[in-house]
Amino acid sequence: MAKPNITKIFHNGHAYELEYGGWLNHRYGEASKALTEVYSNDIHLNNTTIGEYKAAKSDEYESLKDKRDMTFMKYLRQSFKTEFDMEWNETIKGIKKAIESPRII
Known part of the structure; x- marks a missing residue:
């Protein structure tokens, strides 16, 4: 996207x-x-947007003392899995697909 x-x-x-x-x-x-x-950072997730969530996790990641073998995306995926018990990539793709899919009401 x-x-x-x-x-x-x-x-x-x-x-x-x-x-x-x-x-x-x-x-x-x-x-x-x-x-x-659909721009991922604009998607709402509970009481925040994906962009705000990523920014908060980026701050947490930057404050880590030991980042060996830990990229930001790896940290983001692990944090998301711990907090929401879902996989990051699959969740974002699923939300985008649901938003983009045509619906008949």
């Missing part, structure tokens, strides 16, 4: 950061793909 991008715009001697979502990555492709793009 596409990630948001940040670009800088300079105007009258000032720099402004502009963040644009993953939909812009499809600007030359099919519009339907752009409209249904």
Whole structure:
């Protein structure tokens, strides 16, 4: 899935950061793909978003004294498994699939 991008715009001697979502990555492709793009960090998980959860785990990871044989993603997967008793990748893929799947109500 596409990630948001940040670009800088300079105007009258000032720099402004502009963040644009993953939909812009499809600007030359099919519009339907752009409209249904799901960015993982925006997905809600209990009382937080995936992006907030990853940021909190990143802070925890950075504070570890011994990181041997432990990448951030490995730490994230282990923490998620411990806290939610689910696998990180499968859970995120499942949530995205549920969001993107058409439903008849």
